[in-house]
Amino acid sequence: MSQRLLLHACCGPCSTSCVERLRAEGIEPVLFYANDNLASREEYDRRLGALRMFAEAEGVEVRAKPYDHDAWREAVRGMEAEPEGGRRCSACFRHSLAAAAAEAGRDGFDGFSTTLTVSPHKRTAQVFEAGHAVETPAAPFREHDFKKRGGFLRSVVLAARYGLYRQSFCGCEHSLRASEDRRGQAVVELTIALFCILLLVGGLLQLVILAHSDTETMAEATARASEAAATGGSFAESFSPVRDWRPGRDGMILTRDDREVGGSLAGPRQDIASRTAPDGDWSALDAADRTDIRSFAENGASAAFGFVHAHAEQEVEVLPFCRALFGLREARTGNDVWMVKVGDLY
Ligand code: SF4
Numbered sequence: 001m002s003q004r005l006l007l008h009a010c011c012g013p014c015s016t017s018c019v020e021r022l023r024a025e026g027i028e029p030v031l032f033y034a035n036d037n038l039a040s041r042e043e044y045d046r047r048l049g050a051l052r053m054f055a056e057a058e059g060v061e062v063r064a065k066p067y068d069h070d071a072w073r074e075a076v077r078g079m080e081a082e083p084e085g086g087r088r089c090s091a092c093f094r095h096s097l098a099a100a101a102a103e104a105g106r107d108g109f110d111g112f113s114t115t116l117t118v119s120p121h122k123r124t125a126q127v128f129e130a131g132h133a134v135e136t137p138a139a140p141f142r143e144h145d146f147k148k149r150g151g152f153l154r155s156v157v158l159a160a161r162y163g164l165y166r167q168s169f170c171g172c173e174h175s176l177r178a179s180e181d182r183r184g185q186a187v188v189e190l191t192i193a194l195f196c197i198l199l200l201v202g203g204l205l206q207l208v209i210l211a212h213s214d215t216e217t218m219a220e221a222t223a224r225a226s227e228a229a230a231t232g233g234s235f236a237e238s239f240s241p242v243r244d245w246r247p248g249r250d251g252m253i254l255t256r257d258d259r260e261v262g263g264s265l266a267g268p269r270q271d272i273a274s275r276t277a278p279d280g281d282w283s284a285l286d287a288a289d290r291t292d293i294r295s296f297a298e299n300g301a302s303a304a305f306g307f308v309h310a311h312a313e314q315e316v317e318v319l320p321f322c323r324a325l326f327g328l329r330e331a332r333t334g335n336d337v338w339m340v341k342v343g344d345l346y
Pocket residue numbers: 037038084085088089090092093170171172173174175
């Protein structure tokens with residue numbers, strides 16, 4: 001004859017995989033709904049409704065202890081501020097399981113157990129300790145660790161299959177408050193995370209826009225310099241082409257100590273210098289490194305021949321998101337191009 005087990009049931013979802021497991025072991029349970037811990041009558045009825053729905057579908061008997069939250073409050077008095085999993089929960093388990101032990105003894109069951117062990121939020125050892133604390137010779141507590149072998153995951157699958165209401169907090173008003181706090185904290189964290197992602201994406205987008213504008217101003221400055229080189233006339237009319245170079249003391253041509261053969265760069269040099277630095281003001285080249293034009297003008301070097309200068313800039317709209325961050329409504333990108341020109345080649 002199969003064992004008669006009274007199974008304390010905390011709710012419908014948790015009962016699903018426990019009943020399945022017990023039946024697979026040849027045990028036919030009777031479900032005993034004893035949950036004075038639930039924060040309100042409404043929650044008590046809601047969970048009982050889900051349990052009945054499952055039990056009816058599976059042909060399992062359900063018994064329900066009348067709701068008495070005052071009795072539970074008395075059982076956990078002085079432990080209200082305990083964290084979940086602490087002394088209050090031990091007292092809570094004992095309160096529910098004592099009702100199950102009394103029912104099992106009264107009706108001659110072989111023992112009683114509980115679905116509480118299926119939850120990953122509850123320590124099996126703590127539940128077993130509470131069960132043994134309230135067992136009697138007529139109603140021994142039977143240890144069943146339902147979370148083993150994927151019991152909780154199975155209960156999630158089965159509860160979804162039966163369409164059962166699944167609560168988001170353990171049960172009492174203290175766990176409800178903690179759950180709401182956690183939810184509030186999660187909302188704050190999610191908001192901060194979304195803000196950071198938005199900031200990152202906005203910053204990257206702004207960088208792309210600036211890079212694009214920079215490329216455009218560079219292309220525009222280059223085009224302007226080319227046009228100026230092509231149309232702005234050549235060097236001074238006195239220019240007479242250089243046919244060759246005489247290397248200086250370093251023995252290499254196209255260096256500073258070269259001498260031009262067959263012509264003279266004096267005219268072009270003067271022309272270039274006056275165009276590049278009107279009135280001898282070279283400040284425009286202060287930021288231009290890697291150019292030899294200054295030494296060309298100041299030292300008479302012949303390695304550089306001439307430069308045409310062009311500048312282009314653009315206003316770039318700062319994205320609304322970055323405006324607040326940098327306090328800018330618009331930014332400016334710009335590029336300078338100095339193009340080398342030799343005769344009509346540039
Ligand atoms: S958190 Fe859960 S187990 Fe702990 S006292 Fe509340 S209802 Fe009981």
